[in-house]
Amino acid sequence: MKWSRRAFVALALSLVCAAQVSAEQTGPKRRLLGADESKRVAAIVDGDGKVLWQTKAGPIHDAQVLPNGNILLQTNYQTIVELDPSGKEVWKYNAKTNGNENRAVEVHAFQRLKNGLTMISESGASRIIEVDKDGKIQHEIKLKVAKSRPHQDTRLVRKTDAGTYLVAQEADGLVREYDSKGEIVWEFAVPLFGKEPKGGHGPEAFGNSVFSAIRLKNGNTLIGTGNGHSILEVTPDKQIVWKIEQNDLPGITLAWVTTLQPLSNGNIVIGNCHAGESQPQLIEVTRDKKVVWTFRDFQLFGNAMPVATVLGDDGQPLP
Numbered sequence: 001m002k003w004s005r006r007a008f009v010a011l012a013l014s015l016v017c018a019a020q021v022s023a024e025q026t027g028p029k030r031r032l033l034g035a036d037e038s039k040r041v042a043a044i045v046d047g048d049g050k051v052l053w054q055t056k057a058g059p060i061h062d063a064q065v066l067p068n069g070n071i072l073l074q075t076n077y078q079t080i081v082e083l084d085p086s087g088k089e090v091w092k093y094n095a096k097t098n099g100n101e102n103r104a105v106e107v108h109a110f111q112r113l114k115n116g117l118t119m120i121s122e123s124g125a126s127r128i129i130e131v132d133k134d135g136k137i138q139h140e141i142k143l144k145v146a147k148s149r150p151h152q153d154t155r156l157v158r159k160t161d162a163g164t165y166l167v168a169q170e171a172d173g174l175v176r177e178y179d180s181k182g183e184i185v186w187e188f189a190v191p192l193f194g195k196e197p198k199g200g201h202g203p204e205a206f207g208n209s210v211f212s213a214i215r216l217k218n219g220n221t222l223i224g225t226g227n228g229h230s231i232l233e234v235t236p237d238k239q240i241v242w243k244i245e246q247n248d249l250p251g252i253t254l255a256w257v258t259t260l261q262p263l264s265n266g267n268i269v270i271g272n273c274h275a276g277e278s279q280p281q282l283i284e285v286t287r288d289k290k291v292v293w294t295f296r297d298f299q300l301f302g303n304a305m306p307v308a309t310v311l312g313d314d315g316q317p318l319p
Contacts, residue, residue: 158214
């Protein structure tokens with residue numbers, strides 16, 4: 001059968017519509033930035049599942065919408081780029097420079113700072129650096145690790161308002177806070193809660209491969225425990241005062257807990273990676289563990305979506 005141009009256009013439009021309705025949200029409609037390793041994609045979608053912005057991405061563990069509307073993300077484990085809304089590259093950094101030319105190095109975290117520098121955590125080199133727009137190092141500290149591992153020294157790292165670095169040290173199962181000189185000023189060992197570690201990435205796995213740590217306004221630290229399937233709120237004296245465990249949310253199973261986004265209303269958006277296609281990839285919960293929003297899209301994104309940020313109508317991260 002010979003297809004007309006009109007028929008091809010109609011088929012293409014139907015496929016686009018099918019892709020859009022594949023995104024399922026419960027609760028209020030949310031715009032978000034997400035990135036998935038398995039689909040090699042980073043995209044911004046609206047509450048109806050419409051793709052507002054999309055680009056190819058390589059292995060990826062971090063991405064951010066900047067105040068100017070540009071997106072900071074990685075195209076692979078060594079390359080960080082800043083793209084404008086049209087997709088044009090306006091800045092680039094290659095981690096195989098500045099002394100890393102002859103050693104294995106991976107980047108799993110980065111952050112554009114208020115002073116314009118870009119903080120980069122380099123696993124394998126076991127260091128945190130701050131570089132200027134020309135890629136020159138303006139500040140550097142060394143991380144203390146049991147053994148340098150290019151793929152596991154760290155996951156997410158964030159510089160706090162106090163000027164310290166809050167580091168999720170995946171391989172060591174530790175959250176550590178470093179001052180500007182590289183001294184450890186606080187640390188928390190993610191507990192196994194009496195369970196034996198079990199390999200894998202899905203809900204059946206278990207461990208303390210911590211993915212994220214966020215300093216809350218009350219001074220406590222919110223921790224996404226990775227394959228510990230949980231979220232912990234820890235006080236400065238290391239007491240767990242609040243947590244969500246794997247099966248605490250009705251009808252939802254947590255797997256590899258990745259990004260955490262505390263909202264100004266007190267709710268928390270949880271990244272649920274490697275949980276399987278029956279499970280939401282993002283969940284917003286109240287402090288009394290009530291689920292008020294979920295996101296699930298296994299057509300545009302997949303089962304390896306470790307990066308997500310909920311955005312407001314202005315395209316900026318929801319406060």
